[in-house]
Amino acid sequence: MDLGGVVLLRLGVLTPSRAYVRRGLSSCHRTTGFDIKRSVQKHYKSWLSFDAAMAAAVVTSCTLHSYATYRYGGRDVMDSQIPFACRNVRSDATITENVTQSLSREGIVVLELDDAVLNASELKSARQDVTAARHLLVTTGNDSNVRQDKVVRVNSTVILDEEKEGLTGVGLMFCVDLLRGVTHSLLEHGYIESHTHLVPRHVQLAEYGGDDGEHYVSHLDACLTSVWEMGLQSYMQSRDARGRVLTCILYLNPSDWDVETSGGALSYQHVGGADADADASTWTSISPRGGTMVIFDSRRIVHRVEPCYSTRHALTCWIMGQVDDV
Incomplete structure (x- = not known):
């Protein structure tokens, strides 16, 4: 060598x-x-x-894992439409200039009692469809200490959840289209608190059982946590939640729902208010009577579902968009 x-x-x-x-x-x-x-x-x-x-x-x-995480975490974003494509005659008749101004001013607006958006026959039809779809409901996968409801994703054609599929009844289809049309109606009346909206094709049908006081703890519908606090994977999985700017809820319970006996009220307060353990006077409660619609700013309204002692159903559409930093 x-x-x-x-x-x-x-x-x-x-x-x-x-x-x-x-x-x-x-x-x-x-x-x-x-x-x-x-x-x-x-x-x-x-x-x-x-x-x-x-x-x-x-x-x-x-890369494949990240893409799958990103895609699953953003399935609403990737399967959505612009508000104009979702315009709905009934939504246009429901959402007035006063409703829009109240939402802009207070961050939340409630249409109930005489202003309820469903009449008796429409509510009855929707409730029958909900009963037919109950076998499709599944737990959310969240910590049971946080929420105990069961959910299924619904659009105006089919009920979808992973591999489960079934037809949506006409009554429930009407409600889905009504919710999805809200954003266009708000924009027609000059809503400017957020912009560049996207409306998911699917909304969520949730059921709280009435046996064990099922509830959902205080939370915001929009995720405002930074990537540094969440970690990259969790941040990517929350893509839909990070884009939420408006929450639209339509209750499909009996029209004579009594929160004193059945519980299940939606309680809320604005961001910056007292925390969840504060005196009850800092919270405002809404009865989930059938036909009631609630619209609120997903980034500003902290809310919770109080313990339920009767079966409670809610249809929810989360509108995505952008908010200009002040």
């Missing part, structure tokens, strides 16, 4: 194969400097090829 080869071996740059070692270094005298250089190049080339392949595999795997 020439001096260059000895130096390479001593420095650990060249690692002899086992067969090469078994033959002993005595045989190395026949190896030229050129052979050693070629061996080194071959050795490192093979390792570089392996490392490159592994790096490519890791990058590809991470």
Whole structure:
């Protein structure tokens, strides 16, 4: 072995194969400097090829995982329409200039009692469809200490949840289209608190059972947490929630719902108000009577569902959009 080869071996740059070692270094005298250089190049080339392949595999795997996470976390964004495509005659008749101004001023507006958006026959039809769809309801996967409702995603054609599928009844279809038309109606009356809206094709049907005081703790519908606090994966999974600017709820319970006996009120307060453990006087409660519609700013209104002692149903559409920083 020439001096260059000895130096390479001593420095650990060249690692002899086992067969090469078994033959002993005595045989190395026949190896030229050129052979050693070629061996080194071959050795490192093979390792570089392996490392490159592994790096490519890791990058590809991470990319596919990230894309799947991003896509699943943004399925409403990726399956949505502009408000004009969702315009609805009934929504236009329901959402007036006064309703729009109240929403802009207070961050929330409630249409109930004489202003309820469903008449008796429409509510009855929707409730029958809800009963027919109950077998499709599934738990949300959230911590049971946070919420205990069961949900299914609904559009005006089919009820969807993963592999489960069934037809939506006419009554429920009417309600879905009514909710999805709200944004266009608000914009027609000059709503400017948010812009560049997208309306998901699917809305959520939720059921709270009345046996164990099922409820949902205080929360915002919009996710305002930064990526640094959440971590990248959780941040990507919350893509839909990060884009929410308006929440539209339509209650499909009996029109004579009594919160004193059945519970299930929607309680709310504005961001910056007292926390969830504060005196009840800091919260405003809304009865989830059938036909009642509630619209609020997803980024400003902290809300919770009080314990339910009767089965409670709500249809919810989350509108996505952008808000200009002040």
